[in-house]
Amino acid sequence: MSKAKFYHAGCPVCVTAEQEIISLIGTDNVEVVHLGEDKSRIGEAEKYGVKSVPALVAPSGNVLHINYGAGINDLK
Amino acid sequence: MSKAKFYHAGCPVCVTAEQEIISLIGTDNVEVVHLGEDKSRIGEAEKYGVKSVPALVAPSGNVLHINYGAGINDLK
Numbered sequence: 001m002s003k004a005k006f007y008h009a010g011c012p013v014c015v016t017a018e019q020e021i022i023s024l025i026g027t028d029n030v031e032v033v034h035l036g037e038d039k040s041r042i043g044e045a046e047k048y049g050v051k052s053v054p055a056l057v058a059p060s061g062n063v064l065h066i067n068y069g070a071g072i073n074d075l076k
Numbered sequence: 077m078s079k080a081k082f083y084h085a086g087c088p089v090c091v092t093a094e095q096e097i098i099s100l101i102g103t104d105n106v107e108v109v110h111l112g113e114d115k116s117r118i119g120e121a122e123k124y125g126v127k128s129v130p131a132l133v134a135p136s137g138n139v140l141h142i143n144y145g146a147g148i149n150d151l152k
Contacts, residue, residue: 004100020134024080025100058096067143 004029007045008054009036017054017066030056080105083121084130085112093130093142106132 006021008014035042049063056064082097084090094108111118125139132140
């Protein structure tokens with residue numbers, strides 16, 4: 001895979017993330033896939049290891065899940 | 077803020093995410109901050125809205141939290 005893939009489902013956090021990812025990586029370097037509109041590609045996303053959306057699959061195959069997780073207070 | 081900031085705490089998912097982000101955005105376009113080693117910058121991260129790590133703060137100020145969230149099965 002030579003191009004990053006950004007999987008999302010149209011939720012507000014997805015849209016914000018999509019705009020940022022495109023802005024940072026460049027529109028030519030990432031394919032945007034809306035899994036809510038194109039459910040036939042959910043299986044493809046799963047094969048890459050996507051467990052939630054929005055997620056960015058890097059050209060290396062590593063998956064970055066973009067979301068809100070553990071609290072920063074745990075670091076203190 | 078003209079440069080993206082990547083906040084992490086040295087956990088395995090952070091390191092993978094860091095490598096991918098640097099590879100995708102370019103090392104000159106992102107400042108990497110290890111909050112586990114430099115706790116004095118936790119307040120700065122919080123001001124940007126960082127709620128978990130790893131997180132990428134885009135030049136626009138939007139925060140992308142990179143993590144595992146809701147399951148993809150919820151989309152089906």
